[in-house]
Amino acid sequence: MTAQGRSDLAIETSGLSKRFASHAAVDAIDLAVPSGSVFGFLGPNGSGKTTTIRMLLGLATASDGWMRVLGVDLPGRLSSVLPRVGALVEGPAFYPFLSGAANLSRLDSADRYAPRSTRRQRVDRALERVGLTHAAHKKVHAYSLGMKQRLGIANALLSPRELLVLDEPTNGLDPQGTREVRSLVASLAGEGTTVFVSSHLLSEIEQMCTHAAVMSAGRLMAQGTLDELRRAGRVHARLQTPDAATAREILTARGLTVESAGTLDDTVVATLPDAASPDSVAAEDIVAALVRGGVRVRGFSIDGASLEDRFVELTGEGFDVAE
Amino acid sequence: MSPNEGLSQRQLDERRGRPSAGWALLASELTVLYRRRRTWAMLAALAAVPVLIAVAVRVTSSSAPGRGPQFLDQITHNGLFVGITALLVSIPLFLPLTVGVVAGDTIAGEASHGTLRYLLIAPAGRIRLLLIKYIGAGVFCITATLAVVVAGTLIGMALFPVGPVTLLSGDAIGVGESFVRLLAIAAFVTVSLLGLCAIGLFISTLTDVPVGAMAATIVLAVVSQVLDQIPQLDWLHPWLLSHYWLDFADLLRQPIAWASFGDNALLQLGYIAVFGALAYGRFVTKDVLS
Numbered sequence: 055m056t057a058q059g060r061s062d063l064a065i066e067t068s069g070l071s072k073r074f075a076s077h078a079a080v081d082a083i084d085l086a087v088p089s090g091s092v093f094g095f096l097g098p099n100g101s102g103k104t105t106t107i108r109m110l111l112g113l114a115t116a117s118d119g120w121m122r123v124l125g126v127d128l129p130g131r132l133s134s135v136l137p138r139v140g141a142l143v144e145g146p147a148f149y150p151f152l153s154g155a156a157n158l159s160r161l162d163s164a165d166r167y168a169p170r171s172t173r174r175q176r177v178d179r180a181l182e183r184v185g186l187t188h189a190a191h192k193k194v195h196a197y198s199l200g201m202k203q204r205l206g207i208a209n210a211l212l213s214p215r216e217l218l219v220l221d222e223p224t225n226g227l228d229p230q231g232t233r234e235v236r237s238l239v240a241s242l243a244g245e246g247t248t249v250f251v252s253s254h255l256l257s258e259i260e261q262m263c264t265h266a267a268v269m270s271a272g273r274l275m276a277q278g279t280l281d282e283l284r285r286a287g288r289v290h291a292r293l294q295t296p297d298a299a300t301a302r303e304i305l306t307a308r309g310l311t312v313e314s315a316g317t318l319d320d321t322v323v324a325t326l327p328d329a330a331s332p333d334s335v336a337a338e339d340i341v342a343a344l345v346r347g348g349v350r351v352r353g354f355s356i357d358g359a360s361l362e363d364r365f366v367e368l369t370g371e372g373f374d375v376a377e
Numbered sequence: 378m379s380p381n382e383g384l385s386q387r388q389l390d391e392r393r394g395r396p397s398a399g400w401a402l403l404a405s406e407l408t409v410l411y412r413r414r415r416t417w418a419m420l421a422a423l424a425a426v427p428v429l430i431a432v433a434v435r436v437t438s439s440s441a442p443g444r445g446p447q448f449l450d451q452i453t454h455n456g457l458f459v460g461i462t463a464l465l466v467s468i469p470l471f472l473p474l475t476v477g478v479v480a481g482d483t484i485a486g487e488a489s490h491g492t493l494r495y496l497l498i499a500p501a502g503r504i505r506l507l508l509i510k511y512i513g514a515g516v517f518c519i520t521a522t523l524a525v526v527v528a529g530t531l532i533g534m535a536l537f538p539v540g541p542v543t544l545l546s547g548d549a550i551g552v553g554e555s556f557v558r559l560l561a562i563a564a565f566v567t568v569s570l571l572g573l574c575a576i577g578l579f580i581s582t583l584t585d586v587p588v589g590a591m592a593a594t595i596v597l598a599v600v601s602q603v604l605d606q607i608p609q610l611d612w613l614h615p616w617l618l619s620h621y622w623l624d625f626a627d628l629l630r631q632p633i634a635w636a637s638f639g640d641n642a643l644l645q646l647g648y649i650a651v652f653g654a655l656a657y658g659r660f661v662t663k664d665v666l667s
Binding site: 113115132136143149151162163165 | 396397399408491492498662665
């Protein structure tokens with residue numbers, strides 16, 4: 055396969071797969087993460103997010119496909135890419151018997167491109183950025199989960215990075231910490247760093263990211279800017295009326311897909327045709343048609359496709375996830 | 378190579394300058410090793426062996442010649458033999474035990490802490506990390522042996538008279554040269570343990586459970602010694618890891634017979650080459666999923 059790299063992509067994969075025995079944890083995904091974006095990597099637990107990240111960082115070998123990070127083919131020239139990438143993978147991990155600052159110094163000394171002369175200064179700066187200066191010399195076994203998470207993020211910030219890969223960065227953080235992470239990500243993105251954030255929490259992605267990709271059961275279901283993802287979702291009309299049966303007939307006749315009767319007798323939910331298709335109907339025309347047909351309308355609303363609906367649509371709901 | 382790749386490499390060089398030689402990671406490795414309480418507990422336990430021997434001999438002061446470990450009956454005449462006796466006692470179990478703990482912990486310990494993935498993405502480089510881990514374990518071998526010898530010499534000098542040492546060849550050497558011989562014996566024992574270190578390093582790449590790697594390493598050291606005791610297997614003996622472990626008596630002759638030192642070094646080198654290659658083969662392709 056010829057690798058046609060695009061220079062405006064920070065991460066690019068094609069047909070990237072990882073199989074464990076017969077089970078495909080990651081199944082032929084084609085990721086395209088634009089440089090400078092804050093890219094949300096969204097999916098339920100066990101959908102292959104972390105396995106993908108492990109492959110991108112050279113921790114696991116891909117079973118198939120190719121990948122390119124910061125314009126460099128992997129895993130061939132991994133050692134020239136990794137110094138430019140900061141990462142938090144599957145939770146923070148530190149030596150419990152060393153202090154926070156000593157842990158960072160140790161990991162920094164593993165990077166041959168990180169100058170020794172500025173090590174202490176960079177460690178202090180990274181600790182300051184995540185608000186851990188006061189606990190810098192405490193042993194990590196005395197840290198709370200949230201403090202360890204902050205230390206993990208500090209580790210990713212030890213050197214100036216072109217790409218940050220943050221796997222579930224707000225795990226274990228209180229609401230205050232979550233907000234701090236969000237503003238940290240925003241300020242890093244403002245400096246031109248591409249941030250690749252994985253999460254199973256949609257709200258987090260919605261608040262932080264400019265782009266997103268949705269994973270489900272090892273497959274990439276969709277990717278693009280948040281607006282593109284929202285637009286691809288279907289718009290629903292929700293109607294409250296005592297004349298539900300008549301309303302269903304009229305809506306079906308106008309080309310709407312009426313959902314099977316809900317739990318409430320007086321509520322009808324219908325999916326509007328794609329806005330781009332010729333069958334598209336304006337919401338006000340629907341109401342006019344209903345009224346003409348003698349339906350007494352008590353309430354009518356259009357639920358613009360939320361990202362959440364889109365997410366559930368793509369990944370399945372409840373027990374479907376296991377399939 | 379596309380122009381894009383060349384550009385990114387140049388950008389990288391401009392931004393970060395040339396990479397350092399990377400000795401900082403070795404310094405950090407040794408700091409972490411010697412900042413652990415476990416390391417000091419093991420060294421203290423090793424240092425306790427000669428102290429126990431010396432105190433026992435001093436208190437009873439009636440050791441019948443020919444009973445107990447070699448050189449034991451010499452201690453009352455010359456305190457310099459405490460260190461040698463303690464090494465003889467420690468070689469079969471205590472030293473392999475502590476070395477097994479450190480060598481078995483090398484990779485598996487990092488994996489169980491989860492720090493292995495962070496070292497690799499730092500990036501430490503897999504081959505470099507393996508080398509540094511091995512050097513760290515080797516340095517521990519030196520300190521472990523020295524802990525026995527130094528503690529033995531100090532307690533021997535404190536509790537017993539010290540004078541010229543009569544060698545196995547009948548010659549007597551002064552106290553100064555005796556120290557040189559002691560260090561030569563310590564070097565012999567350290568070299569003896571380097572093969573075991575390589576085995577421990579390899580086993581450590583196989584698992585994420587450090588205790589398992591430690592136990593397996595120690596068991597192999599014991600099995601090797603048991604096999605060495607079975608006369609029916611004498612064809613196997615020269616290949617056994619522990620075959621020369623107790624053969625440092627040649628260093629107590631005048632002039633020193635270096636043959637057993639050389640044979641031992643060659644054998645250990647063979648173990649380092651084989652298990653080092655196995656560890657390399659395993660670790661370089663390993664998926665780090667811990």
